[in-house]
Amino acid sequence: MIEITQVEKVYTSASQSMKAVQSMDLTIQEGEILGIVGESGSGKSTLGKMIIGLEAPTSGTITYQGKSLWNKNKYFRVRPGEIQTVFQDPQSSLDPRMRVKDIILEPLLALPRSERKIKGQADKLIQLIKRVGLKEEHLDRLPHEFSGGQRQRIAIARALITDPSFIVLDEPTSALDVSVQAQVLNLLKELQKERKLTYMFISHNMSVIRYMCERVAVMYKGEIVEVGNTKDIFETPKHAYTQKLLSSVLTVQEKKMVEI
Numbered sequence: 001m002i003e004i005t006q007v008e009k010v011y012t013s014a015s016q017s018m019k020a021v022q023s024m025d026l027t028i029q030e031g032e033i034l035g036i037v038g039e040s041g042s043g044k045s046t047l048g049k050m051i052i053g054l055e056a057p058t059s060g061t062i063t064y065q066g067k068s069l070w071n072k073n074k075y076f077r078v079r080p081g082e083i084q085t086v087f088q089d090p091q092s093s094l095d096p097r098m099r100v101k102d103i104i105l106e107p108l109l110a111l112p113r114s115e116r117k118i119k120g121q122a123d124k125l126i127q128l129i130k131r132v133g134l135k136e137e138h139l140d141r142l143p144h145e146f147s148g149g150q151r152q153r154i155a156i157a158r159a160l161i162t163d164p165s166f167i168v169l170d171e172p173t174s175a176l177d178v179s180v181q182a183q184v185l186n187l188l189k190e191l192q193k194e195r196k197l198t199y200m201f202i203s204h205n206m207s208v209i210r211y212m213c214e215r216v217a218v219m220y221k222g223e224i225v226e227v228g229n230t231k232d233i234f235e236t237p238k239h240a241y242t243q244k245l246l247s248s249v250l251t252v253q254e255k256k257m258v259e260i
């Protein structure tokens, strides 16, 4: 579905330049949940941003269903709303002045007028808010009236309103309490199956990755050092960095994640 070939991203400022992503080759298969794991600063979010159109690759190609997403610095949408995203922090990613219904409907404004499907929109909105575990009356409320988990459910509904096929989930539950985290992860899993979605799931939490993903790519200093089936990566990690990640993170976090 997505083919990343020799992608590099260099951030340049007046004083310096830094390679956030380098020599990246990666395939994301239709219908899978691919995990991207790595410590802070390893380039995970930069990769996600290049796929959703927020950062242009410095070199290399990214194709979606065979079509190039970038031509120099210009991003081409395959179909507006086809690729969506859910970010980590539901506090800052939802406009505090907007009512929930307007937040969820907002991505439709990016679609051409003919595709906004005004007819039936209200029904779709009600269906969606209920599907993510909230109530119809919540549609008229403001974000501050909700808990972190509920706000992330709103962000998920917003991502789904355009009927995407592919969603970049960038640390979608990292800001949540562990029990709430499990509920949101389960919701994401159910939605992926029901709607035959493909996810790129970014996390630094190995337990969450193991619970969610069929395959995992391990990033270190902007490069993918290892990619494979989750089971293989966890049972027989080949790269020294993956081994280190597993030994340092799992023992503490697995205890925390028992509820999952």
Ligand SMILES: Nc1ncnc2c1ncn2[C@@H]1O[C@H](COP(=O)(O)OP(=O)(O)OP(=O)(O)O)[C@@H](O)[C@H]1O
Pocket: 011, 012, 018, 019, 020, 038, 039, 040, 041, 042, 043, 044, 045, 046, 047, 204
């Ligand atoms: N807009 C930017 N300008 C300059 N440098 C940036 C920019 N965005 C990211 N970087 C740098 O690129 C590197 C990779 O950052 P990135 O956010 O992709 O990593 P990450 O693995 O997602 O980390 P985290 O888990 O902390 O979000 C970091 O060194 C970061 O400081």
